[in-house]
Amino acid sequence: MASWHLYGTGAPSGPLDVWLIDSEAVATHITTGSDWCLIVETSAPFTGYDMAESGRIEVASISDETPFADHPPVRARDRLYRGADMADMTEAHLLAVRSPQEATGVLNIAGPYPWQAEDRRQLRHDPATLITQRIPEVATGFGRLGWALPMSIDRVYVSARASAVLGYRPRHGVPALLTEVHTSG
DSSP: OOEEEEEETTEEEEEEEEEEEEOOOOEEEEETTTOOEEEEEEOOOOOEEGGGGEEEEEOOTTTSTTTTTTOOHHHHHTTTTTOOOOHHHHHHHHHHHHHHHTOOOOOOOOHHHHHGGGGGHHHHHHHHHHHHHHHHHHHHHHHHTOOOOOOOOOOOOOOOHHHHHHHHOOOOOHHHHHHHHHOOO
């Protein structure tokens, strides 16, 4: 299930809220706060509502598609420094649910990255060279697909605390995404 803001005759750009409903009918609500932080909670989907001249919020099933799907080049670039595969995110959430006493405070969930703290300057000014050195198969894959490597990476999300506290070990980085794109295309 998902909710979309509808205004006038324009098509919605993406969901505001998503509810993942498991085989036991437990709904996990996923949305973002006003500061773009991720909010994950157990709650039932709400019903749509009218906001007068500001439009309407519609809630409906999203069928077989994922509301989080970006284009593959966008996902691939994101997975170089901040993104994570849905399977890895799901595993992190399951680990948190199974160990609620440990899953307190902020736990960043991100993909597997080869970057070190001393890479910050080069990631900011010349990430293509570092990508080519550390993960040459990714540089080759981007080139083969005609995708541009990022010109600058200004931050890298680190999951060290989630790894230490929950045992989170992301497995699906950019190479896995490139393999997926190669086999499906």
